[in-house]
Amino acid sequence: MFETSRDILNVIISFCVLLITVFLCWTFYYVMRLLRNANTIVEEFRMRLQVLTDTINYIRGKVENISSLINLTGGGVTGLVKKMVSKKAHYWLDRTSENFNEAAKEAVDKAVEATAKRIKKTTSKIKK
Numbered sequence: 001m002f003e004t005s006r007d008i009l010n011v012i013i014s015f016c017v018l019l020i021t022v023f024l025c026w027t028f029y030y031v032m033r034l035l036r037n038a039n040t041i042v043e044e045f046r047m048r049l050q051v052l053t054d055t056i057n058y059i060r061g062k063v064e065n066i067s068s069l070i071n072l073t074g075g076g077v078t079g080l081v082k083k084m085v086s087k088k089a090h091y092w093l094d095r096t097s098e099n100f101n102e103a104a105k106e107a108v109d110k111a112v113e114a115t116a117k118r119i120k121k122t123t124s125k126i127k128k
Contacts (some may be wrong), residue, residue, distance in 0.1 A: 021102055043125070082112060082113075082115070082116040082119075085112045085116075088111045
């Protein structure tokens, strides 16, 4: 079967080439599995990051809505209280006495303004 030493060398070389080929195939198989696992991890990370981003945007929207409602409510309450106090004060002044002069009415208006400012400051503190 083997006539010369060269034939034995050729058989050994072919066997080595076969082993190297099997080793390279095995290595490529594990590299591909590693890359597939890495891809799966990256996709899962992207999904979780997207869910986190959506959650943050949802919470941000809710906070902005609540903030705008607090601003609207604070401004509305301030205006409402100011109108009610002013109306009551003028009603009381007109009903109680016709003898009050303009200076007294201006003092009542200033007191109403001061009350409205305090309420506005309180609502802004609540808003924060």
